[in-house]
Amino acid sequence: MQGYGVLTTGWTRSDLMAKTIASAKQGNILDPWSYSLLYATDFADRLEHQIIPALRSGFVVLSDRYIYTAFARNVVRGCDRQWIRDVFGFAIVPDLVCYLRIDVDTLALRVIESKGMTYWESGMDMRMGADLYDSFKKYQGMIIEEFDKMAEEFGFQIVDARRPPEEIQEALRARILPILKEGRTKRIGKAAAEKAAAEKAAEQAVEKGSEKAAEKVTEKTSEPVPVKEKEPAPAG
Amino acid sequence: MTTPAKAPFTVPHPYPGKLIVVEGIDGSGKSTQLSLLRKWLESQGYNIFFTEWNSSELVKETTRRGKKTKVLTPLTFSLLHATDFANRLYHQILPPLKAGMIVLADRYMYTAFARDAVRGVSHSWVRRLYSFAVKPDLAFYFRVPIEVSLSRLLEGTRAELKYYEAGMDLGLSTNIVESFKIFQSRVLNEYDKIVDEFGLTVIDATLEIDEQQEQVREIVSKTLASYKPKRGSHAKREALFWRRFTLPESEGAEGEADRH
Numbered sequence: 001m002q003g004y005g006v007l008t009t010g011w012t013r014s015d016l017m018a019k020t021i022a023s024a025k026q027g028n029i030l031d032p033w034s035y036s037l038l039y040a041t042d043f044a045d046r047l048e049h050q051i052i053p054a055l056r057s058g059f060v061v062l063s064d065r066y067i068y069t070a071f072a073r074n075v076v077r078g079c080d081r082q083w084i085r086d087v088f089g090f091a092i093v094p095d096l097v098c099y100l101r102i103d104v105d106t107l108a109l110r111v112i113e114s115k116g117m118t119y120w121e122s123g124m125d126m127r128m129g130a131d132l133y134d135s136f137k138k139y140q141g142m143i144i145e146e147f148d149k150m151a152e153e154f155g156f157q158i159v160d161a162r163r164p165p166e167e168i169q170e171a172l173r174a175r176i177l178p179i180l181k182e183g184r185t186k187r188i189g190k191a192a193a194e195k196a197a198a199e200k201a202a203e204q205a206v207e208k209g210s211e212k213a214a215e216k217v218t219e220k221t222s223e224p225v226p227v228k229e230k231e232p233a234p235a236g
Numbered sequence: 237m238t239t240p241a242k243a244p245f246t247v248p249h250p251y252p253g254k255l256i257v258v259e260g261i262d263g264s265g266k267s268t269q270l271s272l273l274r275k276w277l278e279s280q281g282y283n284i285f286f287t288e289w290n291s292s293e294l295v296k297e298t299t300r301r302g303k304k305t306k307v308l309t310p311l312t313f314s315l316l317h318a319t320d321f322a323n324r325l326y327h328q329i330l331p332p333l334k335a336g337m338i339v340l341a342d343r344y345m346y347t348a349f350a351r352d353a354v355r356g357v358s359h360s361w362v363r364r365l366y367s368f369a370v371k372p373d374l375a376f377y378f379r380v381p382i383e384v385s386l387s388r389l390l391e392g393t394r395a396e397l398k399y400y401e402a403g404m405d406l407g408l409s410t411n412i413v414e415s416f417k418i419f420q421s422r423v424l425n426e427y428d429k430i431v432d433e434f435g436l437t438v439i440d441a442t443l444e445i446d447e448q449q450e451q452v453r454e455i456v457s458k459t460l461a462s463y464k465p466k467r468g469s470h471a472k473r474e475a476l477f478w479r480r481f482t483l484p485e486s487e488g489a490e491g492e493a494d495r496h
Contacts, residue, residue: 019298020297030294032326033325033368034294034295034322038295044312044315045307048311048312049307080368083367083368086364087365090311
């Protein structure tokens, strides 16, 4: 209703990799490195075929999860912090990262009430124990801890995800609108900015809090060059 | 942030096994040499593990599909090959090395360093991407001029060039043979730099097959001089295996000591 062109994209949704990742997760053939690299390939495919073209044409790109999800999951799995940041060094820095923060107890309740805990969401591949619930709590607790660290490192905007959906939505809009109005590229996170391989574009993404938190996230991005504000949205 | 540690692939690995790799452009004859080496080592009684570039079950199909539909960009091409490598390193290369066996690899990370650089991917990024790799005990580079490799490929069993092998994705020429020449010349240039950077052992791949193999065996023998093979199976020592169960415990312990 604001008249922005919008493209949405999400983790593991690339044409190239979606099937591969799904089938890899069924077997027990994933090691920590190829786990990271599969997701990096998926991300690269979407970055080059969806995100950058959309940004170039002045779209707002809403991304459900971004590179930070990979950082958290891989560090928790024992990968080197620097290595995983290097691998994703080709990514562009979002204009805004909203971190929907939740505590692990509320998260567990929410997941059980919705579709239930799964093998991967519980980090069962890490073999921290045979019990799904205990493993979920441990694993997601570690993920949240890592996200909290990154919130400082990369300057995430933290939104309390324990509140009702309408309130979260309001909080998100309050953060997004000013950035859309600025209408200029803005980089977030000094450390990340140094690394961004592609200086041309700036993009934007939303990270969901822990692995599971609230779904509603949306976000926006702006454009490298002159951004036309509020241009009518072509079908995306 | 943590200070960047030295990449593991720049220091010798700590495992009891040996890793020997071959590199070279398509048509250099490296695979022929490696398979001859493998047979020779096996005839010497060594247990050999063999692994090949881009062969993991995990991404083979994806790479094939990506190549067929030509949707691969230099970046995704690079990442897919790194994924394949990571998967094979973890499942096929490290376990035998840790167990003290010999691993032969047809192409290793240097292939990515050479090809990705030609496709315009950052040198330093690719090296960081592969920083989890282990350094081979011996890395051969089969150096060959473009004309020789081209005639081998066109006259050989394959008799045709492949799209990505010829670098057609780079739009260097609409003629596949021309494109192959330009692309592989650039790959050769990159390999030359890599030879210096990582100290690869160069073999003149224009020599006769047996001459090359002779050189290869001589160099491998030196690398294996300090190597103590380990066996998992005692199939060739039935007598010893039998004795362990028939001798009284005191003598059995002696037998155990004998074997060291």
